[in-house]
Amino acid sequence: MALFPAAGAMFSLQGTDLWHWAAWLTLLYLLFKVSQLFLMWRDMVTAYRPFPGPLCHWLYGNAREFLQIGKDLDLVYRWAQSYTYGFPLWLGNFYASLIITHPDYAKAILTRQDPKDDTAYRFIIPWIGEGLLVSSGQKWFQHRRLITPGFHYDVLKPYVTLMADCTKIMLDKWERLVPDGNPVELFHHVSLMTLDSIMKCAFSYQSNCQTDSENAYIKSSVRALLSGRSQVSGASLS
Numbered sequence: 638m639a640l641f642p643a644a645g646a647m648f649s650l651q652g653t654d655l656w657h658w659a660a661w662l663t664l665l666y667l668l669f670k671v672s673q674l675f676l677m678w679r680d681m682v683t684a685y686r687p688f689p690g691p692l693c694h695w696l697y698g699n700a701r702e703f704l705q706i707g708k709d710l711d712l713v714y715r716w717a718q719s720y721t722y723g724f725p726l727w728l729g730n731f732y733a734s735l736i737i738t739h740p741d742y743a744k745a746i747l748t749r750q751d752p753k754d755d756t757a758y759r760f761i762i763p764w765i766g767e768g769l770l771v772s773s774g775q776k777w778f779q780h781r782r783l784i785t786p787g788f789h790y791d792v793l794k795p796y797v798t799l800m801a802d803c804t805k806i807m808l809d810k811w812e813r814l815v816p817d818g819n820p821v822e823l824f825h826h827v828s829l830m831t832l833d834s835i836m837k838c839a840f841s842y843q844s845n846c847q848t849d850s851e852n853a854y855i856k857s858s859v860r861a862l863l864s865g866r867s868q869v870s871g872a873s874l875s
Contacts, residue, residue: 674731681733688735690724691716698727796838803834806847832858 693699703709716724717738727733737743758771765771769780786792807830814821829847832855836844846852 678731681731685725685733685735688720688723688725690720690726693727696730698729698733700728796834799837800834803830803837803847806830806833810847829855 691699691702694701702712705712713736717736720738722739723735723737723742725733726736737746753771753773762771769777769784772780807826810826811821826847833844833847836842836846836854844852844854846855
């Protein structure tokens with residue numbers, strides 16, 4: 638009968654040891670992850686050190702600078718004027734991106750064959766799918782080779798006049814809208830000019846969408862766009 642208390646004590650001791658081992662393993666795992674974050678932060682700081690940039694918070698980085706809705710581009714533009722080659726933009730302490738502001742730097746980057754950044758492109762995949770813009774590697778090379786003949790200079794040359802005419806229509810509208818030099822929101826006008834160019838060049842269709850505000854095609858496109866946005870929002874929420 639004396640064996641049972643001894644067995645119970647041994648089981649209790651083993652249970653205590655198990656909790657100790659679990660605590661040590663958890664602590665080691667946390668130390669490992671902290672070390673990984675520190676090494677990643679150190680590598681990013683070293684890589685971005687040649688590029689001076691705006692002051693950032695030790696925890697938030699530059700994220701708090703973008704709390705003013707509608708002022709993001711103005712803020713980035715001011716920084717681009719201050720740092721004429723490029724500057725790091727920190728979102729928190731462990732994620733940063735290099736904003737290039739000099740054309741020579743942009744040319745050097747765009748002519749490379751580096752893989753695309755999944756962090757940025759994955760947000761637009763539900764919207765546009767995995768097409769040429771977001772694909773990479775062999776898939777991108779095959780698709781790019783398929784469409785290259787359609788964008789040859791000799792093929793695009795006849796479209797120059799059509800695009801110039803569409804642009805002239807837009808500029809004429811601006812001259813009527815800003816007789817006193819007041820600012821004008823360009824997004825809507827540029828979108829219509831782009832649509833007009835596509836309709837003329839790709840479909841040989843005179844839509845007159847830049848001058849006809851009641852154009853049926855524009856109304857249908859807006860409805861389709863709003864419907865697509867709602868579907869994407871619903872998919873992302875689910």
